[in-house]
Amino acid sequence: MFEVIKDIEIWESFRNGDEDAYSILYREHVGAMYRYGMSLSSLSEYFVFDCIHDVFTEIWAKRATITTPTNIRSYLLKALKNRMQNQILRRESKFLPIKDGEFDELWEDSVSDEMAFFNNYGFSKEELVNKLIAQLPPRQQEALRLRFVEELEYSEVANVMSINRQSAQNLVVRAVEKLRKTFPSLNL
Amino acid sequence: MEKDYTKYKVSDFLTDDEFVGQHLNPTNESESFWQNWQSYHADTEYSEAVSILKSICLGLNSYENNEITEDTKSFIFNKIKETNRKKSIFQFAKYPKQWLGVAASVVLVCLAVFFTHKTSSYNSNLAELNQKFIEKENQHKEAILIHLPDGSAVKLASKSKISYPANFEKNKRVVILLGEATFDIAKDASRPFLVYANEVTTKVLGTRFNVKAYESMKDIVVSVEEGKVSVYKNKKKASHENELTGVILLPNQQAIFDRSSDQYNKKLIQKPTIINANPMSFSFNETPIQEVFKRIEIAYGIDIEFDESLLHGCQVTGTFDNESLFQKLDIITKIIGGSYEVVEGKILINSVGCRE
Numbered sequence: 001m002f003e004v005i006k007d008i009e010i011w012e013s014f015r016n017g018d019e020d021a022y023s024i025l026y027r028e029h030v031g032a033m034y035r036y037g038m039s040l041s042s043l044s045e046y047f048v049f050d051c052i053h054d055v056f057t058e059i060w061a062k063r064a065t066i067t068t069p070t071n072i073r074s075y076l077l078k079a080l081k082n083r084m085q086n087q088i089l090r091r092e093s094k095f096l097p098i099k100d101g102e103f104d105e106l107w108e109d110s111v112s113d114e115m116a117f118f119n120n121y122g123f124s125k126e127e128l129v130n131k132l133i134a135q136l137p138p139r140q141q142e143a144l145r146l147r148f149v150e151e152l153e154y155s156e157v158a159n160v161m162s163i164n165r166q167s168a169q170n171l172v173v174r175a176v177e178k179l180r181k182t183f184p185s186l187n188l
Numbered sequence: 189m190e191k192d193y194t195k196y197k198v199s200d201f202l203t204d205d206e207f208v209g210q211h212l213n214p215t216n217e218s219e220s221f222w223q224n225w226q227s228y229h230a231d232t233e234y235s236e237a238v239s240i241l242k243s244i245c246l247g248l249n250s251y252e253n254n255e256i257t258e259d260t261k262s263f264i265f266n267k268i269k270e271t272n273r274k275k276s277i278f279q280f281a282k283y284p285k286q287w288l289g290v291a292a293s294v295v296l297v298c299l300a301v302f303f304t305h306k307t308s309s310y311n312s313n314l315a316e317l318n319q320k321f322i323e324k325e326n327q328h329k330e331a332i333l334i335h336l337p338d339g340s341a342v343k344l345a346s347k348s349k350i351s352y353p354a355n356f357e358k359n360k361r362v363v364i365l366l367g368e369a370t371f372d373i374a375k376d377a378s379r380p381f382l383v384y385a386n387e388v389t390t391k392v393l394g395t396r397f398n399v400k401a402y403e404s405m406k407d408i409v410v411s412v413e414e415g416k417v418s419v420y421k422n423k424k425k426a427s428h429e430n431e432l433t434g435v436i437l438l439p440n441q442q443a444i445f446d447r448s449s450d451q452y453n454k455k456l457i458q459k460p461t462i463i464n465a466n467p468m469s470f471s472f473n474e475t476p477i478q479e480v481f482k483r484i485e486i487a488y489g490i491d492i493e494f495d496e497s498l499l500h501g502c503q504v505t506g507t508f509d510n511e512s513l514f515q516k517l518d519i520i521t522k523i524i525g526g527s528y529e530v531v532e533g534k535i536l537i538n539s540v541g542c543r544e
Contacts (some may be wrong), residue, residue: 130246
């Protein structure tokens with residue numbers, strides 16, 4: 001709770017034009033924005049840098065009018081995601097955009113066999129789970145990252161992913177089921 | 189927490205914010221709740237949920253450890269600040285696209301107004317010439333010498349310009365200056381010489397002085413080397429010359445005119461020079477202090493004020509050569525056990541006297 005209150009206070013100072021508060025916000029969240037941005041895009045690192053830059057200059061320009069978000073991290077992550085998507089859409093506007101989730105069916109089952117194969121080659125548990133998660137549909141991975149690393153509550157995960165809370169939980173449930181199915185065969 | 193965790197399955201635990209929060213970032217409150225709960229429920233669903241949660245975190249390590257370097261952080265933040273600075277100048281950029289064209293022209297007009305306003309005092313001063321005039325601009329790095337029709341000489345500093353009529357009028361000699369120039373004016377009591385420089389006019393009879401009035405400078409500085417000069421603010425109606433307020437400058441004095449506050453400040457120039465090479469030397473042998481100060485006053489053309497009765501009996505012995513005015517004053521005031529200050533172009537001596 002203390003952390004949240006501090007975060008909100010800093011945000012309020014930033015809205016009043018306090019450059020130190022602005023700097024603190026940046027330092028506090030840029031790490032999460034970077035790794036989250038990098039996980040969303042296979043484009044170059046510089047694309048993510050550009051979008052982080054755009055998010056922070058945008059909130060500075062609009063500081064007087066934007067309201068204080070309930071969760072600053074989820075607000076910034078969502079702003080970054082929107083920015084990246086808009087930029088990508090602008091670059092690739094010739095192509096029909098593919099909606100989130102349309103790819104999910106392509107990720108069906110070959111996973112377990114492959115994992116058993118890797119298991120025979122002495123990979124560590126961390127490497128195995130990492131590979132397993134990497135083979136999940138992207139939106140399941142995204143939900144896992146937002147909930148278990150960025151520590152956003154499910155309602156915030158849903159907000160960042162522009163879905164409802166139940167859908168966000170469902171993404172994690174499906175990921176968990178896949179992991180449970182695979183774990184026994186891997187003796188984890 | 190009024191949930192019935194006894195009915196929770198693995199997936200239910202993992203989609204519960206309290207459960208996940210406890211295992212990622214426990215608080216005292218959550219810690220005691222879950223410990224209490226566990227002691228009553230030896231639940232396999234719960235322990236499997238914990239184990240899966242740990243596995244997930246383990247598998248996400250590589251994501252979590254994808255860190256941005258400190259250098260990159262600072263680099264991006266500097267870029268951000270740079271952009272913010274630029275944006276604050278062009279706030280219009282925030283508005284929708286159809287406004288951009290309008291906004292840009294507004295900025296251009298503002299800049300144009302800004303710049304013309306700056307040079308306007310020079311241009312409006314040109315009206316004083318009311319006849320064909322010659323304009324000389326010095327684009328060289330060194331000062332250039334210009335001869336005026338009346339035989340006066342002007343040393344025009346770099347990046348400065350001056351305008352003057354081909355022939356001066358019968359009753360006055362007017363030049364318009366922007367920038368810096370030193371004037372050596374031919375004596376002509378019937379035709380005063382007037383220098384219009386920004387908001388200040390310098391009026392002289394015959395003398396040597398310097399005017400600094402760059403358009404970008406906050407102050408206008410007039411320094412006098414020789415003769416007597418009056419400096420005053422330009423009046424809109426030049427006919428009332430008698431009513432003008434200003435300062436009269438003597439050699440080694442300067443007037444600094446603050447353009448924003450319209451205030452004059454009269455000072456001594458930085459390095460006062462001897463203006464009257466006179467037979468009285470600076471060689472003193474038990475010379476009374478009054479005599480010492482008098483010689484300095486005459487040589488530098490400045491006023492020295494001191495309490496005669498207090499300093500009565502003070503004597504100075506010694507010879508000055510190349511010491512500057514202020515070095516001389518330093519030494520003399522040390523001898524008589526006092527100090528000096530420069531107020532409004534005059535020297536004030538502070539001393540309690542030096543009676544034995």
